[in-house]
Amino acid sequence: MKINVCVCPSRIDSAHGGETSDTDVYDGGRFTVTRRVARGVGALAAVATLLSGCVLAPGSYMGVPPGAAVEGQAGAEQGVTELVRDGVTYRLHRLDGGMAVRLSSQPVAGEQSGLRLPAAAATAYRVRSGDVLRVVVWDRPELNNPGFSSMGTSIVSVGATESTNSPIASAGGGSLDPIGRVVQPDGTIYFPYIGKVKVAGQTIDAIRRDLTTRLDKVVSKPQLDVSIVSYRSQKIYVSGAVKAPGAIALTDTPETVADAISGAGGYNEAADLEGSTLNRAGAVYPLDLYALFYGGDLSQNVLLQDGDVVNVPDRRYKKVFVLGEVTKPVSQIMPKGRFTLSEALADAGGLNQLSANAAQVYVFRKGADKSVDVFQLDATSPGMLVLGDQFALQSRDVVFVDAAHVTRFYRVVSQILPFASSLYLGAEAFK
Incomplete structure (x- = not known):
């Protein structure tokens, strides 16, 4: 696949014409763009064409001008610009109302792929050794x-x-x-x-x-x-951020997830309810206890079987990172329930009034197969701030507020690359 990068010409030999090249150097890497320049009188037209191309070419800048049509790569999604850096593909999306709706309907990244909670009917208790x-x-x-x-x-x-x-x-x-x-x-x-x-x-x-x-x-x-x-033979287990983790004996009364959490004394304040799991026979199923206890979603309240493990993880591992031109850069623990981009910016003290460019608020999110989705929000208008309140963040998202009004896509990626690489790739980033 080809990356569209525009570098304005530094010189044009109008006398000789022909093919010249220019490079833009950053952090030890080089982007080289080859241009063909016409001879004689056509050189001035070529200059005008190249200069206009620096404004219109997709991928030239990290910021996507409001209302501008940005072409993606061949076969890519319309309105998406891609950049490959150190083996990681960064995909730039302009955040609008339609995209916010689509993202809200998608499953959370990192959830166990395709596994759904197993449905089971209540059955009579069967005696086993130890009863x-x-x-x-x-x-x-x-x-x-x-x-x-x-x-x-x-x-x-x-x-x-x-x-x-x-x-x-x-x-x-x-x-x-x-x-x-x-x-x-x-x-x-x-x-x-x-x-x-x-x-x-x-x-x-x-x-x-x-x-x-x-x-x-x-x-x-x-x-x-x-x-x-x-009843001594059959047990279920509740672990993690509950008040009394341990084993609970199964009886002739069917035991559900809610019964198990109650039997463990309930969850504590540090519980990550949305990230809970049910481990059954080696298969790990996502379990949304927030939807069960706060939304009344009974599909999460499945019947448990002998050997099941209900795990409620600690919420301190569920973080978002707010960096760049904000009043107070923070590593923010996500609260229970929905956490939006506007809330994250508010918790960081808001944008820096002196240096922040409200048109360039970005959210970096890990995708599949060494890719990172980058969502850009133009927060210069109050209406777009409302859109930011509709954009739900996910665990390990990185919010970055840029300072310069004119910033190239690859330069912003270079600024956040060390942090993003260590966050998304771990030790592989240093090999």
Whole structure:
């Protein structure tokens, strides 16, 4: 692809004509433009043509004059000027109302590509190894807690004049718990007259029917009740900027994302709600908790499964950078919700009244495949300031306010190149 760069001629040999070249040097790099100059009388016309070309050629200046049509490169988007610098493609866009609407409808850059939250219906809880079951057989007390008849009794002091009896299981083997039967690693429990019964992977109703059928051979018309008294086998995890990160046991009540956040004590003030994620079986899904809690978007409140990890990152990594001719250049932590260009400039104290050029306010945003989109806002009129309030910033955007009224595209890119390269390319920028 070809970059359109205009350099005004420094000299023209009208006597000899022919082909000459001129260069514009910046930061150790060189742009060379070849011009053909006519002989004799046609030289003056060539001069006029070249001088006008310096004004009209696309890519000559970073600022896009309001209302001017800027040609893109061959096959590129209309109104876009491109420049390749150190392997990074910078694409200049003039910010207007239509572009602001298009950008607001696009997904946030950096989100996990194409992954959508998995939809799932509530299902009955299935027993697994580690759960504790209680089996009660009516009118047969000797079957309810076999081995508990030999339990001892210890006196636990509670106060100066109070005491309570605490049972201690002293028989029955490792499958018994003081409150029920522990499902063993092989997925079984032991029950009198029946022996080992496979219960892992089954619902409570299925276990009740199975035990009733087996026990009916030795007890006439047994009536059983089976319940889970301790949920130990299945867990979800909540990490990050919540008040009580850790594991939460799944029960027979379906657990949603909102339930998990509530079970972790809620999120704290540093939480990046829009950047939350759900990790399931190695796949990471974007999770917008701001849309859930503040916008009522129930599509984000999905049912959770065993092993799911809900992560709420810290908002201190979600920043925008305001540089150049502003009152106070800042590294601004984005607040919860929407954060616009006008808000970022206001937080930086506004434009410097003495040196800033309001017509040249730029937003650098990392794109795909080593590209950077550069959006230019002409903030010289109040109406354009309103447009700036419609332009939502994204994490790691760089806002740059230029000083000179006439600044070439590549010169502004050169000014911000070291910062942008380290921000977007990391260590690759220094190789």
